[in-house]
């Protein structure tokens with residue numbers, strides 16, 4: 001059995017821990033490799049390497065760091081097909097979707113190439129006689145990035161390029177379910193000239209995460225995953241004195257007003273509901289249809305689902321499998337619970353015949369109508385290809401439903417009324433809003449993040465907030481001595 005090693009100090013590292021986890025090919029159901037799970041002692045070794053590397057890396061010039069970022073951009077772009085293949089093999093999403101996430105991650109590398117501009121501080125000349133004040137931002141030291149299974153390349157790339165460009169060293173702990181993309185990215189940075197130890201990948205589970213959260217040399221933690229773990233990471237990390245941004249789960253609503261273009265809305269609902277088999281934190285899982293368009297919209301979505309092909313992501317299918325058998329079974333159990341609670345299962349993905357060999361973890365696109373807010377298919381984050389339709393009598397009722405939900409990651413409104421869209425953008429309590437755009441993932445130079453139970457901490461990912469998160473501010477007040485300004489004065493400094 002192939003063993004996937006950690007990547008530390010610019011090379012593969014086995015560590016002393018003897019635990020491993022299986023890595024599956026979700027399209028066939030077969031185990032294809034095992035990944036090492038770091039022990040606490042392994043994490044200590046990795047952090048020690050990173051501490052040494054960080055001390056030298058922060059002394060490198062902005063020009064030198066920028067050069068590495070530009071080179072990494074080229075290498076990741078050149079290796080994107082290989083990274084996408086690894087993602088499809090371990091995660092299951094179709095190849096075009098895997099390539100898409102690498103591209104979105106690359107945009108953050110491109111953003112970080114502008115680090116000299118992003119780190120510019122302020123300068124005020126002559127705040128007092130002969131006194132100047134200026135602000136600078138400095139790296140934190142060693143930071144940890146802990147990422148989920150559903151975007152094995154894009155989520156690490158939300159943080160790693162910005163953290164490195166700002167002069168930090170990084171310990172990246174990717175999901176143990178699909179660990180290879182993170183290693184390929186770290187190899188690309190190493191080949192781009194990043195000094196050994198500045199970007200390390202340590203594989204692991206709770207033991208590794210817990211050690212990172214308590215290690216005194218880890219100064220900040222960027223976490224992305226489910227809400228219960230995000231809350232735990234935020235509370236544990238901050239209790240240990242760390243800066244933490246913990247992005248959690250989601251339940252994203254798409255509100256369709258009666259004046260919307262229903263063909264556009266139906267296309268969008270299918271793309272955003274079933275892309276990546278619904279395993280996206282920005283997937284649409286609740287379609288909120290304002291009366292009287294529910295029947296027509298459901299019919300249009302049903303028609304479109306009938307054209308989708310589910311199967312092995314390497315075969316040009318529209319939708320791949322779920323990540324594990326256990327996850328597939330859990331998602332299927334929500335469909336059963338919805339039917340039992342009285343919702344109408346319009347398209348049942350449990351009946352799918354996938355285009356794949358073996359016993360892959362498949363569930364076809366599923367459409368459930370007449371879902372009510374008390375049903376588990378509505379209340380829980382399902383994270384699978386299940387689109388629930390909730391019918392509401394008015395815009396106000398739809399808005400109230402969205403704002404009452406504990407999550408606040410993404411949402412979208414579909415309408416041809418600019419005034420209604422503008423009102424929605426103002427009133428909705430969600431961090432990322434789409435207007436006739438179902439998956440409003442911000443560009444790298446804006447920041448990504450939700451509200452409420454979808455994000456713990458103050459900072460969103462990448463953009464200006466990312467640069468701020470990975471640096472500390474310092475303000476310098478300076479006076480170059482002039483003999484006329486000497487003398488004792490014990491009073492509080494005042495400006496003259």
Ligand code: NAD
Nearest residue numbers: 147148149174175205206209225226229247248249250281
């Ligand atoms: P997860 O919470 O199970 O795992 C995330 C990370 O935490 C992994 O690295 C995992 O190894 C680690 N982990 C798991 N259990 C742990 C524990 N008990 N203690 C400490 N660490 C632990 O999430 P997942 O299933 O990999 O990813 C899917 C979830 O991530 C969904 O809830 C999805 O909405 C969310 N997500 C959110 C965003 C966002 O931007 N808000 C983006 C992507 C994914």
